[in-house]
Amino acid sequence: MMKANLLLYRALSRPGLVAAGAVSAALGGAWVGGPFGAVALASLCLGAAALYEHLHRSGVRLKTALDNMSQGLAMFDANERLVVCNHRIKELYRLQDHQIRPGMTLVDFKGAMADNGYFWGGSREEFLTRRLPLDVSNTVEISDGRVVCITRRAMDDGGWVVTHEDVTERAQSAAKILKMALHDSLTGLCNRAYFAERLASGLERAMVSGDLSALLYIDLDRFKQVNDTLGHPAGDILLAEVGRRLQRSVRASDVVARNGGDEFAILLEDLRTREDAAQTAQRILREMSLPFDVCGHQVTIAASVGIALSPEDGDAPDLLTRRADLALYEAKATGRGRQQFFLPRMEERARWRHETEADLRIGLLREEFELNYQPIVELQTGRIMSCEAILRWRHPVRGLISSAEFVPIAEESDLIVAIGEWVIRTACRDAAKWKAATPVAVNVSSAQLKPDLLAIVTRALEGAGLLPERLHLEITEPALLRETGEMLSILGELRRLGITFSLDYFGAGSSSIRYLRQFPFDNLKIDKSVMSGVCDSDVDRSIVSSIALVASGLRMTAIADGVERRDQADAVLSLGCKAAQGGYYSPPVPSEQVDSLVRSFAEAA
Numbered sequence: 001m002m003k004a005n006l007l008l009y010r011a012l013s014r015p016g017l018v019a020a021g022a023v024s025a026a027l028g029g030a031w032v033g034g035p036f037g038a039v040a041l042a043s044l045c046l047g048a049a050a051l052y053e054h055l056h057r058s059g060v061r062l063k064t065a066l067d068n069m070s071q072g073l074a075m076f077d078a079n080e081r082l083v084v085c086n087h088r089i090k091e092l093y094r095l096q097d098h099q100i101r102p103g104m105t106l107v108d109f110k111g112a113m114a115d116n117g118y119f120w121g122g123s124r125e126e127f128l129t130r131r132l133p134l135d136v137s138n139t140v141e142i143s144d145g146r147v148v149c150i151t152r153r154a155m156d157d158g159g160w161v162v163t164h165e166d167v168t169e170r171a172q173s174a175a176k177i178l179k180m181a182l183h184d185s186l187t188g189l190c191n192r193a194y195f196a197e198r199l200a201s202g203l204e205r206a207m208v209s210g211d212l213s214a215l216l217y218i219d220l221d222r223f224k225q226v227n228d229t230l231g232h233p234a235g236d237i238l239l240a241e242v243g244r245r246l247q248r249s250v251r252a253s254d255v256v257a258r259n260g261g262d263e264f265a266i267l268l269e270d271l272r273t274r275e276d277a278a279q280t281a282q283r284i285l286r287e288m289s290l291p292f293d294v295c296g297h298q299v300t301i302a303a304s305v306g307i308a309l310s311p312e313d314g315d316a317p318d319l320l321t322r323r324a325d326l327a328l329y330e331a332k333a334t335g336r337g338r339q340q341f342f343l344p345r346m347e348e349r350a351r352w353r354h355e356t357e358a359d360l361r362i363g364l365l366r367e368e369f370e371l372n373y374q375p376i377v378e379l380q381t382g383r384i385m386s387c388e389a390i391l392r393w394r395h396p397v398r399g400l401i402s403s404a405e406f407v408p409i410a411e412e413s414d415l416i417v418a419i420g421e422w423v424i425r426t427a428c429r430d431a432a433k434w435k436a437a438t439p440v441a442v443n444v445s446s447a448q449l450k451p452d453l454l455a456i457v458t459r460a461l462e463g464a465g466l467l468p469e470r471l472h473l474e475i476t477e478p479a480l481l482r483e484t485g486e487m488l489s490i491l492g493e494l495r496r497l498g499i500t501f502s503l504d505y506f507g508a509g510s511s512s513i514r515y516l517r518q519f520p521f522d523n524l525k526i527d528k529s530v531m532s533g534v535c536d537s538d539v540d541r542s543i544v545s546s547i548a549l550v551a552s553g554l555r556m557t558a559i560a561d562g563v564e565r566r567d568q569a570d571a572v573l574s575l576g577c578k579a580a581q582g583g584y585y586s587p588p589v590p591s592e593q594v595d596s597l598v599r600s601f602a603e604a605a
Contacts, residue, residue: 071163078158080106092148092164093118118142134160139167147171184258186236187243195257195265200317202255202269203310211270213310214277215320217328218246218284220262221302221336226294234294238301241294245287250280265324274309274341281305281339289337302337304328313342326350333408356406357413359395364418368394371426372588375597376441376559376581379573382605384598386439386472388581389427390588391419411447420448421456428464428471430591436598441472441502449475449487457494468498474525476504491519502559506547516554524551526577528562534571541575548576 066073072089076082082104090100099112110128113119119127120140132138137151149165182194190198199215206213220242227235239262246256246264255267266284268277288303306328314320323342329350331340363369373387391403410416424442431440444453461468473494491501502523503516516524526547533540544560551558560572563582572580589597 071165073161073163074109075155075161076106076159082106082109083159089164092166118144120148139171184243187240187258189243189247189264190255190257192257192259195255195259195267196317198255198257199267199321202267203315203317203320206269206310207315212272212274212276212312214268214271214274214280215308215310215324216266216268216277216281216284217259217306217324218264218266219304219328219332220288221304221332223262223301226299226301230294230297230299234297234299238292238294238299241292242288246284249283249287254280274312277307277309278339278341281307285337285339304331304336305339306331306342307339308342323347353409353412356409357415360393360406360410360413360415360419363393363395364415364422367422368396369419369422370394371423371430372590373430373440373594374581374588375586375601376579377585377601378579379569379577382601384438384601385579386441387431387594388441388474389423389430389443391423391443407445411445414447416445416447417450420445421460424456425460425463428460428466430594431470432464432466433591434598435595437470438594438598439470439472439500441474443474443476443504446476449490451486451490453490454493457499458497461497469500472500472502472522474502474504475521488519495520504561516550516556520554521556523557523559523579525559525561525581526572528582531560531562531564531568531572531582534560534575535567541571544572544577545575548578551578552576 066084066086069086069088072086072092074082074085074089082100082102084102085100089095090097093113094116095112099115100109107128110119114124114127120142121127121130132150132152134152134154137149139147139149141147146166146168147170149167150162152160152162154160182191183189184191202213205211223235223238226238239258242262242264243256243258246266250256250266250268253269257265259265266280268280271277284305285303288301292299292301306324306326308314308320308324308327310320313323323346326346327340327342330343330346331338334340370392372390372392374390375384376386376388377383378385391407393401393403393406395401407416410419427440427442431438448456457471457473460466461471475491495501500522501519502525503521504525505527506524524547526544530540530543534544548558550556557578558576560568560577560580561582563569563572563580563584565584568582569580569584586597
């Protein structure tokens, strides 16, 4: 009996065993059944105590688990009343304990969030009444800029569990990756792929609305010179500033992209007239003409702009892109630093260029090219001082074609390198046959000013058995626009061989004394565009006189090119030119006639 009572005492003494009193009361407050009844009662009380402790421990573990979740969690019953929420959801929305209580309605719960300044989806009222769909993850941006992923899961009893996860960093990383994929890393503008998407969607909208759109293609003029003189890091700084200026030149709704290199594109939507596009292009040209500060250097460039309109010039992205590019090509070919709308004739010329390039490749293989030679005459003596090789193409269908027609196409396609090598080799071979030992002058394109030019010239001289002193190379001013240390080194090596040089086209375009300081030319050829007014234009006469004076001061020979009449010949002589070339003296002649031409000039002198 005493043992049974001891067991019962121990059972009733367990902490938290409140249920034992209820058990005793149920038994009428008396120990029944003698010692066996006491033992049974003690066992019953110990079982209740164990159950309580198990539930208590489970509750603690559940609360600990909920409060240590990375997600905020709240459970609502079928009547939209709060059953339980964890500590994390309070942290997310700065909720205090007095604001949250079990049994509060969903509206009150969300109201507490809104009271702390946290809501999404429009106004406070919309936030309180809006219900996110069940079993779907919804990403929302709350009022303080954070991004939260909210998921509601239905429960069997009609209630639901909702989780809130702060995914701001993840969203920012995803946005950064997406931006990197869609934008140019240097300028921050749209890249080519993303711009193509924006162009396609923009043209689709325009087709529905009937609005006018414009595609602008922009190419920087003289950009390569910046890279060559200041280095590529400086070029990158310049491109970034160009991007900023382009964005300043357009509306916020317009799309600006970098296509690659120094080419950019802009989509203008919802235009009233084509003049709107022209005015935007004009703003861009003005912005690009202003000096840039690049690494402490004042850099001046320019831009050319090609414009295609939709639907006038097409409403398909590929078609509009091609036509904007054709307009840009025309702008660059006709002077640069200007804007040009697409015109239908440009496509015909593009087809002609494409066909010409294909024919040039065939013509090079079939050796359809030929050289004639035009004399350069010393004005004081009347003797021929050299003969310039004049390239012609004897096309099987189109007949004899001037180099002025096909050389620009050859330069664009890099065929000029192979054609130029053929010219040097053939001119050296022809000159080696001239009994009068007349020097031969050969034009060199900018595309040929590469390290292998020295080897090409050396092979040509050795193969023909021609002395280097009899070869003159004529370098054009456009070639010098891409002047680099490497190029000057190549010219220096050729000069050490004994080759002499002329600076061709001087006086046309961007003539600069800097070229004459960088490299010691032997001759300055005054561009033939000045000759038309040399007899009656004070401006042209002043240009010729000034160039002749500069040449004399630098111990160079001033050669007047394009002299077609006697009065022009007299004028350039009086203005200080030492030599001249043109139809007045002789048209280009075949190599076999050079010796007799030289003799006739010598006899007449």
